[in-house]
Amino acid sequence: MADRPLEGRTALITGAGRGLGKAMAEGLAAQGANIALIDLEEDVLTAAVADVEAAGGQGCAVGISADVTDRDRAQAAIDKTIDAFGEFDILINDAAMGPQFFTDNFAAHQPKFWDIDPELWHRVLTVNAYGPQLMSSVAAPHLVERGWGRIINVTTSLDTMYLRGCGAYGPSKAALEANTRIMSQDLAETGVTANVLIPGGPANTRMIPEATGFDREELVQPEAMRAPVCWLCSDDSDDINGMRFIAALWDESLPRSERIEKAGGPTAWAGSLAQRPTGWAEADR
Amino acid sequence: MADGKLTGKVVVVTGAGRGLGRSMSLALAEQGALLALVDMDGEEMQQVAGEIEQISGREAVVPLGADVSDPDSGPTAIHYAAENFGRVDVLFNNAAIGPQAVADDPYGSPPKFWELNPYTFVRMMDVNSAGPQIMAAAAAPYMLQNGWGRIVNITTALDAMYVPGMGAYGPSKAALEAHTAIMAKDLDGTGVTANVLIPGGPANTRMIPDATGIARDALIQPEDMQAPALWLASEESDGHNGMRFIAGHWADGLKKASAPCAWPQLGKQAILPKSIER
Numbered sequence: 351m352a353d354r355p356l357e358g359r360t361a362l363i364t365g366a367g368r369g370l371g372k373a374m375a376e377g378l379a380a381q382g383a384n385i386a387l388i389d390l391e392e393d394v395l396t397a398a399v400a401d402v403e404a405a406g407g408q409g410c411a412v413g414i415s416a417d418v419t420d421r422d423r424a425q426a427a428i429d430k431t432i433d434a435f436g437e438f439d440i441l442i443n444d445a446a447m448g449p450q451f452f453t454d455n456f457a458a459h460q461p462k463f464w465d466i467d468p469e470l471w472h473r474v475l476t477v478n479a480y481g482p483q484l485m486s487s488v489a490a491p492h493l494v495e496r497g498w499g500r501i502i503n504v505t506t507s508l509d510t511m512y513l514r515g516c517g518a519y520g521p522s523k524a525a526l527e528a529n530t531r532i533m534s535q536d537l538a539e540t541g542v543t544a545n546v547l548i549p550g551g552p553a554n555t556r557m558i559p560e561a562t563g564f565d566r567e568e569l570v571q572p573e574a575m576r577a578p579v580c581w582l583c584s585d586d587s588d589d590i591n592g593m594r595f596i597a598a599l600w601d602e603s604l605p606r607s608e609r610i611e612k613a614g615g616p617t618a619w620a621g622s623l624a625q626r627p628t629g630w631a632e633a634d635r
Numbered sequence: 636m637a638d639g640k641l642t643g644k645v646v647v648v649t650g651a652g653r654g655l656g657r658s659m660s661l662a663l664a665e666q667g668a669l670l671a672l673v674d675m676d677g678e679e680m681q682q683v684a685g686e687i688e689q690i691s692g693r694e695a696v697v698p699l700g701a702d703v704s705d706p707d708s709g710p711t712a713i714h715y716a717a718e719n720f721g722r723v724d725v726l727f728n729n730a731a732i733g734p735q736a737v738a739d740d741p742y743g744s745p746p747k748f749w750e751l752n753p754y755t756f757v758r759m760m761d762v763n764s765a766g767p768q769i770m771a772a773a774a775a776p777y778m779l780q781n782g783w784g785r786i787v788n789i790t791t792a793l794d795a796m797y798v799p800g801m802g803a804y805g806p807s808k809a810a811l812e813a814h815t816a817i818m819a820k821d822l823d824g825t826g827v828t829a830n831v832l833i834p835g836g837p838a839n840t841r842m843i844p845d846a847t848g849i850a851r852d853a854l855i856q857p858e859d860m861q862a863p864a865l866w867l868a869s870e871e872s873d874g875h876n877g878m879r880f881i882a883g884h885w886a887d888g889l890k891k892a893s894a895p896c897a898w899p900q901l902g903k904q905a906i907l908p909k910s911i912e913r
Contacts, residue, residue: 421753462821463768463814464775468706472765479764479806480757483748490749507905512816512897521764524813524897525806529748531797532805536747551906568908598906618797618809619898 354382355584360438361500362386362431364418364485365445367394369555370504370572372401374442377576378583379406386431386438387413388445418445418481424488432492440500440583441489443482443526447474448557449516455561460515471518478522483529490533490542499542500583503530505594506548508619527594531617534592543591546617547578550598570598577602578613592617639666640869645720647671647713649703649770650730652679654840655789658857659727659864661686666865670696671716671723673703673730673770703730703766704758710773723777725785725868727832728767728811732759733842734801740846745800756803763807764814771818775827784827787867788815790879791833793898812879816896819877828876831896832863835883855883863892 361378365371367389375385379402387402389395395413402411412434416423431438449456451470486501493499505511505527511520533544549570552558558569578600581587586606599613646663650656651672657679660670664687672687674680680698687696697719701712717723734741736755771786778784790796790812796805811831818829837843839854859882866872867880877896884892894900 460821462775463818464772464821466768466772468765468769468772471768472706472761475760475765475810476757479803479810480753480760483751483756483803484753487749487751487753490747494749508898508901509904511813512820512899514817514820518765518768518810518814520817521810521814525760525764525803525810528796528806528809529803532799533748535797535799536749552908564908570906596906619793619901 356580357382359440359583360384360386360431360435361440361442361583362388362428362438362489363442363444364388364481366402367391367398369557370549370553370575371442371444372398373572374444374575374579375402375411376405377573377580378440379403379410381580382406383410383440383583384435385411386427386434387411388416388418388427389413390415390417418443418485419476421484421488424484427485428488428492437496438489439493439496439498440502441485441493442502442504442579443485444504445481446478446504446522447519448555449513449519450557450559452517452519453515454559455563456513456515457562457564461517466517474518475522475525478519479525479529482526486533486544490537493542494537494540497541500587501530501533501537501542501544502579502582503527503533503544503546504548505530505546507551527618530594531592534617537591541588543587545582545590545592546594547575547582548594548596549574550596574598574600590614639668640871641865642667644668644724644868645671645716645722646725646727646868647673647716647723647770647774648727648729649673649766651683651698652676653683654842655834655838655857655860656727656729657683659729659860661690662861662865663868664690664695666869667691668695668725668868669720671712671720672696672698673701673712674698675700675702675730702762703728703770704761706769709766709769713770713773713777717777722781723774724781724783726770726774726787727864728770728786728788730766731763731789731807732804733840734804735842735844737802737804738800739844740848741800742847742849746802748799751802759803760807760810763804764810767811768814771829775822778827779825782826785868785872786815786818786822786827786829787832787864788812788818788829789833790815790831792836813897815879816877819896823876828872828874830867830872830875830877831879832860832867833879833881834860835881859883859885
């Protein structure tokens with residue numbers, strides 16, 4: 351029990367079939383959490399469920415095929431999670447369409463914005479920015495009612511948000527980053543928090559195709575997501591809201607405050623403040 | 636035909652029927668630009684077209700009803716402008732769905748993110764983020780042909796991108812801000828530039844409904860957009876690429892009124908393998 355501190359918690363993870371989503375699912379399962387894995391592809395899900403059960407034990411995982419941009423299926427995914435485990439506490443929005451949809455090698459071949467298929471650009475924006483909004487909006491009332499919960503959005507490094515050649519990937523993540531800060535403000539004082547967790551650099555997933563020629567060992571490994579996601583899902587992070595954490599900088603050997611200082615920061619960007627007219631309500635920006 | 640520093644330049648302004656778009660269009664016409672107005676609302680746009688006819692004549696303006704987020708009608712407006720005027724030099728991506736689509740008083744009674752209508756959220760992303768991409772992708776080839784051009788995207792103040800209660804407004808503008816930086820890099824060295832222009836705070840347009848109770852004259856006025864819009868559309872701004880310009884600071888000089896697009900100043904950049912250079 352001591353080494354399974356997340357016993358009794360249930361996490362729903364989108365894009366859990368592979369990559370970062372699957373790594374986080376395994377990490378959380380190993381600490382005792384129940385996991386609902388959401389992905390589009392059935393066969394990928396089946397294999398991932400087996401791996402997560404290997405990490406957390408028989409019956410700790412279910413696979414649910416769903417499209418995060420479909421409202422009915424998003425609601426159904428949450429209903430099925432509650433059916434399977436009796437509750438759910440944590441939503442991890444990891445599903446995303448990566449740069450590989452625009453170029454097989456973004457390091458060498460960077461399509462110009464005027465050469466990109468508009469339908470594809472739009473689809474990536476929708477999956478990556480609207481999908482998390484939809485899942486979160488369906489999940490939040492339930493979490494708020496229970497008085498404890500987590501929304502964790504996987505975005506990307508701040509400078510990757512405007513990396514050329516990757517179509518809508520970066521812009522869609524900028525939208526999600528901003529929306530996470532909005533979510534965190536809306537959730538203040540509810541016991542539910544919204545934070546961002548990113549690898550901190552290109553990760554060893556299918557988003558970085560082999561054609562890039564990068565040394566896979568040099569990439570951030572998906573396993574780096576495990577320790578920070580487990581901490582974000584624990585009671586020890588109850589006071590953490592509206593932050594972004596960089597998995598590659600997460601150092602469990604440091605004391606709590608130093609660990610947060612090193613890997614964490616506020617969500618979004620601190621910039622010059624907008625000019626405001628007199629009498630303007632000071633929103634918590 | 637009005638004579639000025641923009642004589643003969645063909646400028647497309649989306650969302651030209653009112654607010655910032657109308658104000659910029661009138662100023663551009665005063666300086667001799669040929670205007671292709673794009674808007675969903677035909678009546679408002681016809682009025683602006685009429686005002687421009689008074690300034691610079693019938694041949695100087697063409698109103699085009701189009702939805703910038705529609706991959707058919709958006710680009711068609713650009714192609715029509717090119718056919719009508721023989722070229723496209725400048726695109727102002729100004730059309731957007733504002734916070735007023737989410738609530739009458741988004742400041743006083745901001746809806747929570749889970750209370751938003753999903754359709755409205757999607758529609759805001761489509762018009763505010765995908766729309767400018769669709770229009771710019773259609774316009775850029777015309778500009779590249781001539782080796783000169785401007786794409787000007789209207790976003791919002793950096794901290795307004797995460798103000799609660801406005802639905803997808805802020806996030807959609809964050810996406811457009813990031814995308815402008817990408818456009819600028821794609822256009823580097825071509826003679827065409829991509830920049831952001833913002834009022835710099837809430838402006839006196841329908842995006843700030845009266846229900847907010849904010850004094851209208853305390854807001855940034857649409858006319859404040861005119862001077863930077865003229866400068867951006869002219870050759871004076873040659874070489875300025877990937878920047879954001881703040882109309883509310885324009886009187887304080889270029890240095891104070893400008894910053895790089897997006898948020899490169901923040902640090903904590905991606906950790907890259909040695910084999911990658913950005």
